[in-house]
Amino acid sequence: MYDSIKVYADLHPKPVNIQYQYGTAGFRTLGALLESVIFRVGVLAALRSKKLDGKTIGVVVTASHNPEQDNGVKLVDPRGEMLESAWEGHATTFANAPSSDAFIVAVENLVEFAKIDVSKPAKVVYARDTRPTGPLLIAALEDGLKAIGAEGRNEGVKTTPVLHYLVRCINSKGTDEEYGVDSEDGYMKKLSGAFRKLVTGKTPSGLLIVDCANGVGAPTAELLMQYLGDSIPLKLANTAIATEGALNNACGADYVKTSQKLPPSLSGVLRAGQRACSLDGDADRLIYYYMNERNQFRLLDGDKIAALVAAFIVDLVKLSGLEDRIDVGVVQTAYANGASTKYLSERLPVKCVPTGVKHLHHAAEHYSVGVYFEANGHGTVLFSSTATTTLIKHRPSTPAQQTALNHLINLTELINQTVGDALSDMLLVEVVLAHKSFSGLEWDSLYSDLPNRLVKVVVKDRNIFKTEDAERRLVSPPGLQQKLDELIRKYDGGRSFVRPSGTEDVVRVYAEAILRPQADELAFKVAGLVY
Numbered sequence: 161m162y163d164s165i166k167v168y169a170d171l172h173p174k175p176v177n178i179q180y181q182y183g184t185a186g187f188r189t190l191g192a193l194l195e196s197v198i199f200r201v202g203v204l205a206a207l208r209s210k211k212l213d214g215k216t217i218g219v220v221v222t223a224s225h226n227p228e229q230d231n232g233v234k235l236v237d238p239r240g241e242m243l244e245s246a247w248e249g250h251a252t253t254f255a256n257a258p259s260s261d262a263f264i265v266a267v268e269n270l271v272e273f274a275k276i277d278v279s280k281p282a283k284v285v286y287a288r289d290t291r292p293t294g295p296l297l298i299a300a301l302e303d304g305l306k307a308i309g310a311e312g313r314n315e316g317v318k319t320t321p322v323l324h325y326l327v328r329c330i331n332s333k334g335t336d337e338e339y340g341v342d343s344e345d346g347y348m349k350k351l352s353g354a355f356r357k358l359v360t361g362k363t364p365s366g367l368l369i370v371d372c373a374n375g376v377g378a379p380t381a382e383l384l385m386q387y388l389g390d391s392i393p394l395k396l397a398n399t400a401i402a403t404e405g406a407l408n409n410a411c412g413a414d415y416v417k418t419s420q421k422l423p424p425s426l427s428g429v430l431r432a433g434q435r436a437c438s439l440d441g442d443a444d445r446l447i448y449y450y451m452n453e454r455n456q457f458r459l460l461d462g463d464k465i466a467a468l469v470a471a472f473i474v475d476l477v478k479l480s481g482l483e484d485r486i487d488v489g490v491v492q493t494a495y496a497n498g499a500s501t502k503y504l505s506e507r508l509p510v511k512c513v514p515t516g517v518k519h520l521h522h523a524a525e526h527y528s529v530g531v532y533f534e535a536n537g538h539g540t541v542l543f544s545s546t547a548t549t550t551l552i553k554h555r556p557s558t559p560a561q562q563t564a565l566n567h568l569i570n571l572t573e574l575i576n577q578t579v580g581d582a583l584s585d586m587l588l589v590e591v592v593l594a595h596k597s598f599s600g601l602e603w604d605s606l607y608s609d610l611p612n613r614l615v616k617v618v619v620k621d622r623n624i625f626k627t628e629d630a631e632r633r634l635v636s637p638p639g640l641q642q643k644l645d646e647l648i649r650k651y652d653g654g655r656s657f658v659r660p661s662g663t664e665d666v667v668r669v670y671a672e673a674i675l676r677p678q679a680d681e682l683a684f685k686v687a688g689l690v691y
């Protein structure tokens with residue numbers, strides 16, 4: 161094994177003077193710098209599979225909302241969840257081994273440290289998004305699998321959530337927790353079947369425009385539409401996956417959320433009262449918006465989705481008579497708008513955790529039904545296995561209870577339980593809007609966002625910024641939090657926090673206040689203290 165790894169490793173040498181880090185979104189940098197990393201990730205994925213007794217591990221080659229020239233890679237654990245944190249460190253060690261010999265030593269160390277039986281089989285399923293560097297990187301990944309003798313299954317171009325779904329299906333096959341048919345078609349059938357049941361007898365509220373960010377979400381949404389038929393009127397926009405430079409360019413969920421603007425390609429297309437949504441470059445983030453009657457752009461972000469969905473599920477649980485047996489909770493990060501937290505806290509328990517999907521996902525697992533969304537549109541709803549069993553076994557005493565129960569059961573099928581999926585989340589939103597006969601305006605009126613401002617500060621060393629209380633307070637540099645507290649106190653409804661970014665070499669400052677100019681001023685004053 162080691163001889164063969166060495167031969168292949170020499171084909172994919174590590175560039176000198178570059179340090180890689182498996183961060184909150186896996187490895188991510190310029191695609192041209194990732195070949196050695198992805199080769200080594202292939203070896204790592206195979207070792208993880210061996211460690212877990214031959215269970216299938218997933219690998220996705222994507223850089224999500226980043227510019228087209230970037231790329232990245234993430235590993236997926238057997239239940240379709242993100243890679244266990246302890247192995248993120250192993251991934252970083254593998255990526256940074258300076259030579260092929262040093263890489264072999266790193267492999268030997270891991271085998272010994274993690275007590276891996278290398279004679280076990282290894283299975284890896286992998287996919288990529290539409291980036292031009294994808295095919296070359298997939299070839300490097302395949303070399304990694306070949307080098308260690310792992311069995312690979314190439315899923316071609318797929319969204320991140322589809323790959324997560326596939327991993328869960330493959331590993332649960334034949335168990336009593338079978339998750340679904342392990343193909344993209346199987347997934348689309350599952351989603352569309354549940355959606356149709358959930359909207360039977362409801363009127364869809366008009367055409368929905370779906371901005372696909374010129375990425376992998378486009379072909380996937382097209383396939384989904386074939387399964388949905390006339391159950392929902394959809395129109396896809398920004399589907400140019402073959403156009404160079406188009407990916408995430410002035411479109412997509414990140415563009416809309418960050419710039420708080422309509423993608424220029426939709427201006428003049430989206431009419432007053434009409435709503436649209438944007439996916440990101442790997443279709444795991446979703447942002448909605450609409451034009452109001454004065455033709456102004458209105459954003460409906462991840463917080464608004466959480467509010468809409470959580471309140472709907474809480475009502476269904478009550479209506480089905482399961483209030484005492486199923487607890488519903490929401491998980492947010494410090495970036496959640498204060499108004500959303502207030503709205504949600506009046507209805508159900510709300511927990512705040514550090515930024516990054518894995519933190520939200522783990523916290524959501526503590527509820528029977530855990531709703532989690534980041535303001536930026538990452539999120540899903542998790543049903544615990546006990547809750548799922550309760551739903552299936554429950555015998556309601558009235559027809560109204562039965563209806564609510566059926567809706568909840570169908571929601572467990574509609575919602576991706578492994579990771580947030582923009583397309584599944586979109587159908588979820590559409591179900592709630594149809595049930596409530598809400599337009600964008602009515603949804604928007606659940607609460608009014610507090611004015612807020614996010615700024616980036618370039619500092620000498622972001623590592624000196626250490627936080628506590630789910631990133632809401634600084635413990636280092638010493639004394640800075642006290643200064644911030646004094647400042648924040650002067651602003652009506654003021655809230656602000658500072659945290660080092662996990663994906664960029666900057667510190668982020670968030671501020672909100674009752675009035676727009678105050679939120680802006682607070683953000684810039686805090687940034688001044690940080691700098």
Ligand code: 16G
Binds near residue numbers: 185661663
């Ligand atoms: C990553 C995270 C995202 C988080 C963002 C924060 C995943 C899949 N992605 O993109 O959830 O919001 O990082 O970035 O976990 P920051 O640390 O640079 O602010």
Ligand code: ZN
Binds near residue numbers: 440443
């Ligand atoms: Zn993404």
